Amino acid sequence: xxxxxxxxxxxIARAKAGDARAFEELLAxxxxxAFRLAMTMLNDRGAAExxxxxxxxxxxxxxxxxxxxxxLRAWVLTIVANECRSVRRARWWQVQxxxxxxxxxxxxxxxxxxxxxxxxxxxxxxxxxxxxxxxYHLDLPIDEVARVLGCSEGAARQRIxxxxxxxxxxxxxxxxx
Numbered sequence: 001x002x003x004x005x006x007x008x009x010x011x012i013a014r015a016k017a018g019d020a021r022a023f024e025e026l027l028a029x030x031x032x033x034a035f036r037l038a039m040t041m042l043n044d045r046g047a048a049e050x051x052x053x054x055x056x057x058x059x060x061x062x063x064x065x066x067x068x069x070x071x072l073r074a075w076v077l078t079i080v081a082n083e084c085r086s087v088r089r090a091r092w093w094q095v096q097x098x099x100x101x102x103x104x105x106x107x108x109x110x111x112x113x114x115x116x117x118x119x120x121x122x123x124x125x126x127x128x129x130x131x132x133x134x135x136y137h138l139d140l141p142i143d144e145v146a147r148v149l150g151c152s153e154g155a156a157r158q159r160i161x162x163x164x165x166x167x168x169x170x171x172x173x174x175x176x177x
Contacts, residue, residue: 008072016063023060030073031056033138034080040133041084041126051087055080074147077138081130081148088126120167128163135160 014022034055038048059079066075121129134145135156146156 009068012063012066012068012072015060016066020060023063026072027056027059027076030076033073034076036138037077037080037130037133038084040137041081041129042087043122047087048084051083052080055083058083071144071147073140074144077134077140077144078148078150081134085126085130124163124166127159128166131156131159132163132167 008026011022011026015026031052034052035048038051038055039045042048042051055076059076062079066072121132124132131145131149134140134148135142140148142153142156145160146153149156149159151159
């Protein structure tokens with residue numbers, strides 16, 4: 001899981017030499033996980049698509065910084081996570097989120113549980129949402145979660161534990177309130 005295959009290493013070398021097709025072949029299987037991460041972090045389809053596209057451009061521009069033998073998936077997802085954090089810090093994001101809340105349509109009962117979870121996640125700090133998304137939503141192994149977060153595996157496990165601990169009281173308030 002950690003490194004790259006010989007075929008992938010050859011594509012990376014070609015992409016670093018400027019072969020756009022090789023880069024597209026490398027990126028293609030990562031677009032789905034990148035989009036799921038962006039959707040989880042941004043909760044907006046358009047913003048998630050934009051973040052993934054911007055991340056792909058950044059990955060292309062900075063491919064020379066990719067270290068041989070590292071996980072390409074973890075490297076790309078790190079770029080996506082950082083891009084999503086930048087988007088959430090932008091002033092326009094706060095205005096857009098307010099407009100979404102104001103016009104949010106009513107949903108039927110089958111969506112109630114999902115809405116409770118979404119509301120609980122909205123109350124969590126971004127760093128908790130990111131770690132939960134990487135581990136549970138994208139189903140990444142703990143070593144890749146650690147690489148994306150830039151920490152040790154033990155620290156990644158601790159962050160997951162802390163995020164779940166922070167989520168529990170919020171979910172309890174949602175179901176009792």
